[in-house]
Amino acid sequence: MTATDACNGTRKPLVRFRQVGKSYDGVTHVVQGVDFDIYKGEFLSLLGPSGAGKTTCLMMLAGFESPSEGEIWLGDTLLNTTPPHKRDIGMVFQNYALFPHMTVAENVAYPLTVRRVARAERSALVNRALDMVRMSALAGRMPKNLSGGQQQRVALARALVFNPRLVLMDEPLGALDKRLREHMQIELKDLHRKLGLTFVYVTHDQSEALTLSDRVAVFDGGRIQQIDRVDALYETPCNGAVANFVGDSNVFVGRLLACEGDVGRMVLPGGEVLVGRLVGSPRIGETVRACVRPERMTLAASGDHAASAVATNTLQACSAGTLYFGDHVRVRFSLPEQDAGFVKVPLGGAALAGGGVGDPLVLCFAEQHMRIFS
Numbered sequence: 001m002t003a004t005d006a007c008n009g010t011r012k013p014l015v016r017f018r019q020v021g022k023s024y025d026g027v028t029h030v031v032q033g034v035d036f037d038i039y040k041g042e043f044l045s046l047l048g049p050s051g052a053g054k055t056t057c058l059m060m061l062a063g064f065e066s067p068s069e070g071e072i073w074l075g076d077t078l079l080n081t082t083p084p085h086k087r088d089i090g091m092v093f094q095n096y097a098l099f100p101h102m103t104v105a106e107n108v109a110y111p112l113t114v115r116r117v118a119r120a121e122r123s124a125l126v127n128r129a130l131d132m133v134r135m136s137a138l139a140g141r142m143p144k145n146l147s148g149g150q151q152q153r154v155a156l157a158r159a160l161v162f163n164p165r166l167v168l169m170d171e172p173l174g175a176l177d178k179r180l181r182e183h184m185q186i187e188l189k190d191l192h193r194k195l196g197l198t199f200v201y202v203t204h205d206q207s208e209a210l211t212l213s214d215r216v217a218v219f220d221g222g223r224i225q226q227i228d229r230v231d232a233l234y235e236t237p238c239n240g241a242v243a244n245f246v247g248d249s250n251v252f253v254g255r256l257l258a259c260e261g262d263v264g265r266m267v268l269p270g271g272e273v274l275v276g277r278l279v280g281s282p283r284i285g286e287t288v289r290a291c292v293r294p295e296r297m298t299l300a301a302s303g304d305h306a307a308s309a310v311a312t313n314t315l316q317a318c319s320a321g322t323l324y325f326g327d328h329v330r331v332r333f334s335l336p337e338q339d340a341g342f343v344k345v346p347l348g349g350a351a352l353a354g355g356g357v358g359d360p361l362v363l364c365f366a367e368q369h370m371r372i373f374s
Contacts, residue, residue: 090159276370
């Protein structure tokens, strides 16, 4: 695991995972060797494909699963054997888990009832929580009469009502349509900033993780591959798995020719030589994969020497067509013995002229934007 916590300085973490593992059969680990910190007031997302271990880690933190090995701490309290209702943690489930026979206000009050909060105090706390999510006017409504976005707000109010030290969310926006999901992302980010609480958020949506988070932990194969600030995670992925999962990447496969410090030279099967930044310790002669973000590449028609002269790397490719995305166009390209890729081009870009299928193209990009992995 690669962890970059420099932005947190010497602050004491609120949550500590220490070599946490989880196995259901004693043989196969769904989580193994997970070791990371969560800091007070941050928005941390656990990102990864299905089965990567992110939800299992969230459920172990919530108390609905127990670690097979390792320790989980909340402040100075070891959580391994602490029951869920004594962890001072709010939880928003993927399906919201609202009680269908209770009104909005009764659903939000439920955690307070379990904690035996006095009735008068309960009422004030429920009103405050509903105000936070702008649901006070619907306090008497039943969940079946709410939209998906409204149910999501009620579930969030229920998680916040007892002012927990930590709020956990398991893909809470997954059931919403794209427009509502993006709107709720903004609301969640604003609420987090306003309350100053610590949010831990599970998602498989990379754009959602980058939009919401201060830091993101990328899971794959039951382990954390990288945990970092969103900008560092996107611009400096620690391995090919992170580069390919977080954002779009064009991938070139070739052989490493030479190394000089953190700069490497690789040759593609067609003989083209590319220069980029080395990640890890690939050996000369080894097969390597290079990743370049589509927005870091520029595109020129074949023969446009002015465009290619300023770039460290240039490749002769063929156009494979265009895809219209409203705010930009993606020009697809093909190269011999490589996977197809694309370049993001602004609307009206001169490079689009005459970009029919099969037309020659020149791909240009600087060495600092290409990362070479084993």
